[in-house]
Amino acid sequence: MKSKNQLAIEAMQEGKAEEAAKLFQEAIEEDPQDPILYVNFGNLLAGLKDHKRALKFFNRALELDETVATAYYGAANVYYELENYQEAQLHYQKAIDQGLVSSDVYYMQGLTLLSLEQPKLALPFMQRAVELNESDIEARFQYGMCLASQQLLDEAKDQFERVVEDNSSHADALYNLGVTYVYKNKISQAKEMFTRAIEAQSDHQLALHALSLMENK
Structure with a gap:
């Protein structure tokens, strides 16, 4: 027989937020000392953009057990969405420190x-x-x-090339690959990358500007 926590997670994955919330609430009432239940409910609330309540649940989980890495991670995601990057950075680091x-x-x-x-x-x-x-x-x-x-730049070029290998229409990677060629004075390759970036994204302003500068020389 599945626990209410498992049923709630399944409901959450199926997009049944109201049902999931009810099940998480019942699970917490039955076992109020289990921090994972608060983390899971917090994740549901965070997904619903109920940031204030989500943080309350993550903080409650940490009151019960300050070593719960997923509670720090959940809180960090909320802070990141709220553009509170200082708090996000602190909480992501705590999640890592706790072994996530x-x-x-x-x-x-x-x-x-x-x-x-x-x-x-x-x-x-x-x-x-x-x-x-x-x-x-x-x-x-x-x-x-x-x-x-x-x-x-050599190391960066390697990474941009890997990105383009996996996604040939990644305009930003193509553009930045072009920039690395400019620094290496490989102008024809740079032009090719800027052109491909524009083909992938016709309004890519940086690539359009770079190509215009090169063609006007």
């Missing part, structure tokens, strides 16, 4: 640090995100951007 090992938590910590304009600090988190999930194209792209920000 997933590509998502490292990727989100990297994004948060980028939002705080700290690409050097973001770099190792993006690298770890890619190591944990090599098929995550966006994590790989952001890893490439972090490398480029530190003038590690």
Whole structure:
């Protein structure tokens, strides 16, 4: 027989938010000391954009057990959505410190640090995100951007090439690959990448501007 927590999770996955909320509430009434129930209810509320209540549930889980990594992660996601990047960064780090090992938590910590304009600090988190999930194209792209920000252009070029291999119409990766060719003075390759970026996204202003500058020389 499935527990109310399991039934609630299934209802949540099926988009039955009201039913899931009712089941989570009942599960908590039956076992108010189980922090995971509060985390799960918090995740439901966060998905419904009820940020204030979601944070209350995540905080309650942490009051019961301050080592629950998923509670820190859930709270961090809420803070990120609210653009409170300082709190998001602190909570993602706590989730990692408590042993949460997933590509998502490292990727989100990297994004948060980028939002705080700290690409050097973001770099190792993006690298770890890619190591944990090599098929995550966006994590790989952001890893490439972090490398480029530190003038590690050969390494950045490798990452942008991998992104384009997986998604030939990734306009931003094509554009940034073009930029690395400009730095290497490989102008014909740069033009090709800028052109491909525009073909993938006709209003890509950076690629349009770069190509215009090159053609007017």
